[in-house]
Amino acid sequence: MQRFFLENCKFNNSFILDDKELVHQIWVVLRSRIWDYFIFFDWVNSVDKIYRLSLISKNALEFKFVEDVEKDVEKWSMNLFQAIPNKLEKLEYIVQKWTEIWYNKFIFFRWERSQKLDLQWKRQERLKKIIIESTEQSWRNIVPELYFMDKLDFWLLDKKETLFFHTNNENSKKLNDIKTWRNINLLIWPEWWWSDIELAKFEELWFEKVFLWNNILRCETVSSVVWFYIFQNKISK
Numbered sequence: 001m002q003r004f005f006l007e008n009c010k011f012n013n014s015f016i017l018d019d020k021e022l023v024h025q026i027w028v029v030l031r032s033r034i035w036d037y038f039i040f041f042d043w044v045n046s047v048d049k050i051y052r053l054s055l056i057s058k059n060a061l062e063f064k065f066v067e068d069v070e071k072d073v074e075k076w077s078m079n080l081f082q083a084i085p086n087k088l089e090k091l092e093y094i095v096q097k098w099t100e101i102w103y104n105k106f107i108f109f110r111w112e113r114s115q116k117l118d119l120q121w122k123r124q125e126r127l128k129k130i131i132i133e134s135t136e137q138s139w140r141n142i143v144p145e146l147y148f149m150d151k152l153d154f155w156l157l158d159k160k161e162t163l164f165f166h167t168n169n170e171n172s173k174k175l176n177d178i179k180t181w182r183n184i185n186l187l188i189w190p191e192w193w194w195s196d197i198e199l200a201k202f203e204e205l206w207f208e209k210v211f212l213w214n215n216i217l218r219c220e221t222v223s224s225v226v227w228f229y230i231f232q233n234k235i236s237k
Contacts, residue, residue, distance in 0.1 A: 011040065041141050046074070074104075095146065099140070101227045176229075193216065
């Protein structure tokens with residue numbers, strides 16, 4: 001069954017879908033027929049709502065309710081604070097892949113060594129669309145939030161444990177030293193690495209320094225390494 005995110009939709013015994021883009025996708029692209037099943041969800045609750053297509057018109061589709069399917073509630077809260085990379089393709093890759101692996105927020109901001117990247121409104125909207133599509137196909141029910149900032153407001157990191165990653169093993173923790181992953185911020189370096197000023201600021205704010213590896217991983221690789229450890233650690237318990 002195809003799965004679609006609908007925001008601010010009243011899921012009654014039947015509802016009319018008149019979003020032109022979705023109507024075109026369901027009717028023309030997918031070549032759907034009467035009584036085909038579809039899944040709809042919002043980010044209000046962890047429920048997938050199954051409907052059957054009951055009426056097709058040129059500008060709208062009608063769906064009849066079949067059943068609710070309860071989903072597991074996401075117990076993790078991991079927010080990614082990512083230095084803006086130097087290419088739009090990297091941004092797209094990060095939001096697509098890390099939506100699938102349960103990051104809740106993406107906060108992209110400029111570090112001292114971040115390269116300038118043109119992020120016009122249309123490009124930001126494209127990134128939001130990628131996040132929604134990735135949420136749909138991965139069967140998540142929470143659509144991650146997306147923010148862009150010229151400078152990181154450190155107050156955004158309040159009330160969560162904050163980790164920043166490094167290649168220096170001295171005075172560093174390792175991933176298996178971290179006791180909880182339920183409410184956490186991850187700070188990922190830019191292509192040209194942290195500056196001395198930024199590292200001093202992290203230490204001043206008592207952020208946890210975590211050693212990953214001696215090699216400098218690409219900024220779009222770090223999150224997958226961290227997530228893989230978290231996932232394996234949880235399923236082994």
